[in-house]
Amino acid sequence: MVIFGNKDRQGNMTVNLCAVPGAIPGIPGGYAICATIDGDNLVINQRIDKQRPVLLPLRKIKDFGTVRESEIVNKGQKSVIGRAAVGGLILGPLGAVIGGIDGTGTKKKKVDHVYWVVNYTNDDGQRSSISFEVVGATLGLKKFERALEAACPNFGLPEATPVGPIVL
Structure with a gap:
C-alpha cells in the first residue's frame, strides 16, 4: 500500500482515489481506494477494511479521463x-x-469536484463505466493514465459498427 508514490511494493503503477457511491460493485462510496495496474487487470482495492479487490481486465477498457462538476x-x-x-x-x-x-x-x-471515469465493455458487450473522485491524496494521475493507456490493448479503438438492419 503506497501513500505518496506512484508504485506499490511490487513496482506496479498505482493511484489513490475515493470511491463514488454506487459506482464500484462491492465498495461503498466515500471510501479511500487505490487503483493498480497489475498484470492484465486494473485492480481496485479499498485502503481500509480490506474487502475483496475488484478486477477490471485491461482488454475491456475503452477509454478514461477526468470530468469536472461544479456546484x-x-x-x-x-x-x-x-x-x-x-x-x-x-x-x-x-x-x-x-x-x-x-x-x-x-x-x-462554488465547489469543484473532479472525477476520474473509466469506460469499459461489460460481459454482455454493453458499454459501462466506473467513477472515482479525485481527492487531495490523488498524486500522479497523469503519469498513471499514461501507463494505463500503454497497458490497455483496446484503448481508444473505435467500436465495431453493427451490420444489418436496425430492429426497434
Missing part, C-alpha cells in the same frame, strides 16, 4: 448584526442600514 454550496447564514456594525463604523447610520440588508440570506461558495 454551489450554502456555507451558512450571513451575520446581519456584524455587517450592520461594520457598515455603521464605515459609513455611519446609512452604512448600518445597508450592511444589515446585505447581511440577510446565506453565504454561497
Whole structure:
C-alpha cells in the first residue's frame, strides 16, 4: 500500500482515489481506494477494511479521463448584526442600514469536484463505466493514465459498427 508514490511494493503503477457511491460493485462510496495496474487487470482495492479487490481486465477498457462538476454550496447564514456594525463604523447610520440588508440570506461558495471515469465493455458487450473522485491524496494521475493507456490493448479503438438492419 503506497501513500505518496506512484508504485506499490511490487513496482506496479498505482493511484489513490475515493470511491463514488454506487459506482464500484462491492465498495461503498466515500471510501479511500487505490487503483493498480497489475498484470492484465486494473485492480481496485479499498485502503481500509480490506474487502475483496475488484478486477477490471485491461482488454475491456475503452477509454478514461477526468470530468469536472461544479456546484454551489450554502456555507451558512450571513451575520446581519456584524455587517450592520461594520457598515455603521464605515459609513455611519446609512452604512448600518445597508450592511444589515446585505447581511440577510446565506453565504454561497462554488465547489469543484473532479472525477476520474473509466469506460469499459461489460460481459454482455454493453458499454459501462466506473467513477472515482479525485481527492487531495490523488498524486500522479497523469503519469498513471499514461501507463494505463500503454497497458490497455483496446484503448481508444473505435467500436465495431453493427451490420444489418436496425430492429426497434
